[in-house]
Amino acid sequence: MEWSEWASVIMRGAHIFAGILWIGQTWYFAWLDVQFEDAVANPDGKVWMVHSGGFYEVDKIKVPQTMPKTLHWFRWEAMTTWLTGLILLWLVYFAGGLMVDAEGNEMSLASSLGLTIALMVVGWLIYDSLWISPIKRAPLVAGPICYGLMVTLMWYLTQRVAGRPAFLIEAAVLGTIMVMNVWMRILPGQRAMIVDRIAGREPDQSLADRAKDRSKHNTFIILPVIFLMISNHYPITTYGNESNWVVFAVVTLLAWLVVPVLRRR
Numbered sequence: 001m002e003w004s005e006w007a008s009v010i011m012r013g014a015h016i017f018a019g020i021l022w023i024g025q026t027w028y029f030a031w032l033d034v035q036f037e038d039a040v041a042n043p044d045g046k047v048w049m050v051h052s053g054g055f056y057e058v059d060k061i062k063v064p065q066t067m068p069k070t071l072h073w074f075r076w077e078a079m080t081t082w083l084t085g086l087i088l089l090w091l092v093y094f095a096g097g098l099m100v101d102a103e104g105n106e107m108s109l110a111s112s113l114g115l116t117i118a119l120m121v122v123g124w125l126i127y128d129s130l131w132i133s134p135i136k137r138a139p140l141v142a143g144p145i146c147y148g149l150m151v152t153l154m155w156y157l158t159q160r161v162a163g164r165p166a167f168l169i170e171a172a173v174l175g176t177i178m179v180m181n182v183w184m185r186i187l188p189g190q191r192a193m194i195v196d197r198i199a200g201r202e203p204d205q206s207l208a209d210r211a212k213d214r215s216k217h218n219t220f221i222i223l224p225v226i227f228l229m230i231s232n233h234y235p236i237t238t239y240g241n242e243s244n245w246v247v248f249a250v251v252t253l254l255a256w257l258v259v260p261v262l263r264r265r
Contacts, residue, residue, distance in 0.1 A: 008091050015084035022077035023222055029074075030219050030263045033212070036060045063203055067194065075187055082179040089116070089172060093165055100162045107161070115160065116169050123153070123173040124180050131213070150174070150224070150252060154245040163239030164232065170248070171228035174221050181214040219263060223255035224248070 035047045049056045093099045099112040126149065135142050153173065157166035189207035196203040228248070231238035241247050 004091060004095070008088065011084050011087045011091065015081060015088055018077050018080035018084060022081050023226075025074050025077060026215065026218050026222065027262070030216065032058065032060075034264050062205070062208065064197065067197055071194075073187070075182060078179045078182040082175055085172065085175055089168060093168065099165050102159060102161060104162065112161075112165075116172060119153070119157075119169060119173050120176040124177050127177050128180070128185075131217070136213075147252065147256070151245065151249040154248045158245045163241075163244045164235070166244070167228045167231045167239045167248070171225050174225050174228070178218045178221050178225070181218055185214045186211040220256055220259050223259065224252040227251050227255065 032047060035042060036045065045059065047058045049058065094109060094112060097106055099107045101107050127146065130136070130142055130145065135145075150170075154166065154170050157169055160166070161169070189211045193203035193207055227238075238244065238247055
């Protein structure tokens with residue numbers, strides 16, 4: 001048996017399944033937040049749902065009076081998706097010999113790894129620095145800046161490597177931003193709020209606001225990432241196109257225009 005192919009099949013299956021769980025939860029809670037804000041549809045401040053033969057009454061509590069014994073955290077789906085994606089990137093591109101430069105020459109392991117890791121780290125630092133700076137108060141400015149940076153990164157990658165790995169490296173950078181949002185910004189803020197509540201202190205509401213903002217950001221990042229992931233099946237119209245970075249720019253813009261509508265459905 002070819003161990004590398006079996007490893008790829010297993011990792012791809014785990015990556016897809018974990019991604020389904022993570023994306024589903026992200027969009028579910030985004031939709032739930034919108035429902036709670038709709039005073040007309042939910043005058044009592046609660047959301048009623050029906051699923052699998054049962055009725056569910058959901059309420060949102062910003063600051064619980066007493067902490068429950070059990071809290072359900074949604075975090076490992078994100079980490080599993082990211083880790084399995086990195087393993088796949090290694091198996092298919094780095095170890096599989098598909099990491100080639102723009103001229104079609106196979107890149108060395110050191111240069112391809114260095115490029116990818118550097119972009120993942122720098123991408124997160126630039127994004128996070130932008131959204132903790134004063135400019136975060138003007139999302140109509142910060143949002144277009146992020147869009148411009150994403151498109152610029154794609155253009156840069158298509159000048160350095162072939163279209164196929166360029167699309168996957170961009171996906172790795174955006175996926176890193178998403179998982180860091182969960183593990184570095186959302187979860188620590190939630191833990192700090194829990195500690196404050198247990199200690200009898202009023203939780204810092206700004207932590208909740210930041211967590212909600214980062215979760216919203218992830219709903220915008222998800223659609224371009226999905227497009228990048230499925231692009232391998234459509235080489236002529238996506239990464240193989242002469243204007244592949246323009247294709248990415250247009251698809252991302254259209255996807256972002258659809259996000260506010262999807263969050264309400």
